[in-house]
Amino acid sequence: SAVISQKPSRDICQRGTSLTIQCQVDSQVTMMFWYRQQPGQSLTLIATANQGSEATYESGFVIDKFPISRPNLTFSTLTVSNMSPEDSSIYLCSVEGYSGSFTDTQYFGPGTRLTVL
Amino acid sequence: DQQVKQNSPSLSVQEGRISILNCDYTNSMFDYFLWYKKYPAEGPTFLISISSIKDKNEDGRFTVFLNKSAKHLSLHIVPSQPGDSAVYFCAASAIEGAQKLVFGQGTRLTINP
Numbered sequence: 001s002a003v004i005s006q007k008p009s010r011d012i013c014q015r016g017t018s019l020t021i022q023c024q025v026d027s028q029v030t031m032m033f034w035y036r037q038q039p040g041q042s043l044t045l046i047a048t049a050n051q052g053s054e055a056t057y058e059s060g061f062v063i064d065k066f067p068i069s070r071p072n073l074t075f076s077t078l079t080v081s082n083m084s085p086e087d088s089s090i091y092l093c094s095v096e097g098y099s100g101s102f103t104d105t106q107y108f109g110p111g112t113r114l115t116v117l
Numbered sequence: 118d119q120q121v122k123q124n125s126p127s128l129s130v131q132e133g134r135i136s137i138l139n140c141d142y143t144n145s146m147f148d149y150f151l152w153y154k155k156y157p158a159e160g161p162t163f164l165i166s167i168s169s170i171k172d173k174n175e176d177g178r179f180t181v182f183l184n185k186s187a188k189h190l191s192l193h194i195v196p197s198q199p200g201d202s203a204v205y206f207c208a209a210s211a212i213e214g215a216q217k218l219v220f221g222q223g224t225r226l227t228i229n230p
Contacts, residue, residue: 004160031216042121042206042220043161058217092160096215103214105151108160 002027002095004109012115013083020079021112023093028073030096033106037090049076083116120144121209123221131229136194138224140207143188147209151218152181152192155204166215197228
């Protein structure tokens with residue numbers, strides 16, 4: 001398994017500002033994922049971040065709003081830009097887990113709880 | 118369009134009895150399914166998975182059943198323990214393995230002593 005940490009664990013921000021969330025994993029991984037969990041909702045995949053290439057965004061999410069960096073195989077950041085109260089969510093990063101060469105699970109970080117006023 | 122549905126927001130079970138959590142999906146392209154457990158203020162923890170080529174997978178107290186024709190899966194926990202009290206999410210993927218996961222809304226399981 002992988003040990004994943006996220007910073008900050010929580011934050012309260014003013015609308016119109018931006019917040020960068022950091023995700024650090026204790027081993028080298030190819031794919032990292034960013035999810036959002038809005039209040040009372042399921043986890044929704046925002047984007048997949050591979051080291052050395054542009055992140056791949058899911059429908060409904062755009063790079064201008066959620067720019068992602070992946071500078072190396074153990075680290076990624078997600079920025080929530082020009083925030084509004086609708087961005088209040090838990091943001092989680094995850095990494096792939098392998099059984100042999102098969103990606104059989106994802107391991108999740110503890111999440112960042114964001115409140116936008 | 119909710120492709121993965123957990124229709125029971127909550128479930129209460131007596132300690133020592135069986136807990137059965139259900140999940141339905143609509144996308145016939147899903148071929149890999151996972152269950153996660155989530156405690157408050159923590160990220161989801163992987164429990165068990167099943168590939169569409171199987172109809173059952175066991176790991177200790179946890180068993181997942183897959184009924185492809187009904188597009189239904191269930192998680193059985195036997196016997197249920199107080200530490201099992203958490204929110205349980207099912208997830209599905211249409212890409213080989215656990216990539217691009219689509220999650221259900223979660224079921225809050227409470228185990229009563």
